[in-house]
Amino acid sequence: MARTLHSVASALDVLDVLAAHEELGVSAVAREVGVAKSSAHRLLTTLVGHGLVEQNPETGHYRLGMRLYELGHQAMTGNRLRAVALPVLAELRRRSGLTVQLAVPDGGDVLYTERLETTLGVTLMQQTGLRLPAHTTSSGKAIAAYNPAFADARRRLGFPARTPSTLTSAEEFDRVLEETRRQHGALSYDEARVGISSCAAPLHGPAGEAIAAVSLVGPTEAFRQQGGHYLQLVVAAARTLSGPR
Numbered sequence: 001m002a003r004t005l006h007s008v009a010s011a012l013d014v015l016d017v018l019a020a021h022e023e024l025g026v027s028a029v030a031r032e033v034g035v036a037k038s039s040a041h042r043l044l045t046t047l048v049g050h051g052l053v054e055q056n057p058e059t060g061h062y063r064l065g066m067r068l069y070e071l072g073h074q075a076m077t078g079n080r081l082r083a084v085a086l087p088v089l090a091e092l093r094r095r096s097g098l099t100v101q102l103a104v105p106d107g108g109d110v111l112y113t114e115r116l117e118t119t120l121g122v123t124l125m126q127q128t129g130l131r132l133p134a135h136t137t138s139s140g141k142a143i144a145a146y147n148p149a150f151a152d153a154r155r156r157l158g159f160p161a162r163t164p165s166t167l168t169s170a171e172e173f174d175r176v177l178e179e180t181r182r183q184h185g186a187l188s189y190d191e192a193r194v195g196i197s198s199c200a201a202p203l204h205g206p207a208g209e210a211i212a213a214v215s216l217v218g219p220t221e222a223f224r225q226q227g228g229h230y231l232q233l234v235v236a237a238a239r240t241l242s243g244p245r
Contacts, residue, residue: 138200141186146210197223201238
């Protein structure tokens with residue numbers, strides 16, 4: 001049983017490694033996962049057999065398979081929060097003209113599970129499912145301010161900088177969380193990507209803890225001019241989704 005569980009864990013590690021790269025060869029996968037090349041080959045062969053990984057016939061390298069997309073789509077379709085949130089997110093996009101996102105906590109990061117792109121025709125992010133460290137995003141701060149376990153998870157992982165504007169200490173993090181609680185939402189300027197800023201507000205669970213966040217993201221120049229207005233819009237939308245408290 002222990003050996004089977006170890007193999008499952010190694011297979012999941014392989015998927016994580018491939019998720020971070022466009023393609024990798026067997027040797028690179030073995031090195032990243034920390035297993036022998038023969039073990040990496042067995043794991044990849046098994047994953048290919050289940051459609052979770054596919055092999056590029058031209059390069060011989062491996063990449064994530066379409067079966068993962070199918071499973072992810074099924075999970076998203078069955079997500080009740082997403083189903084309830086979509087009409088509110090669409091209205092928020094209409095009112096703001098900005099890209100709207102729905103994020104959930106995962107470890108010390110936020111995972112964006114839904115994104116409605118801006119009506120301005122400018123693509124700001126690459127894809128739904130983007131993962132970012134909580135301290136670099138308004139969504140992460142909005143959730144952490146009302147979810148102590150999530151905030152602690154980020155503290156344990158530290159605060160690496162992604163841009164010159166990223167906060168990089170626990171003291172800064174705690175100060176921003178206190179500010180977030182005062183204004184019921186968070187603002188983030190250039191912290192995940194230079195030129196892109198955002199604001200977010202938390203969605204609360206039955207016990208009052210933050211379980212997700214809704215955010216607006218757009219050019220920093222727009223947020224310098226209308227950040228307060230955007231924050232009001234996103235706080236109102238989050239309250240609609242959270243219901244009375």
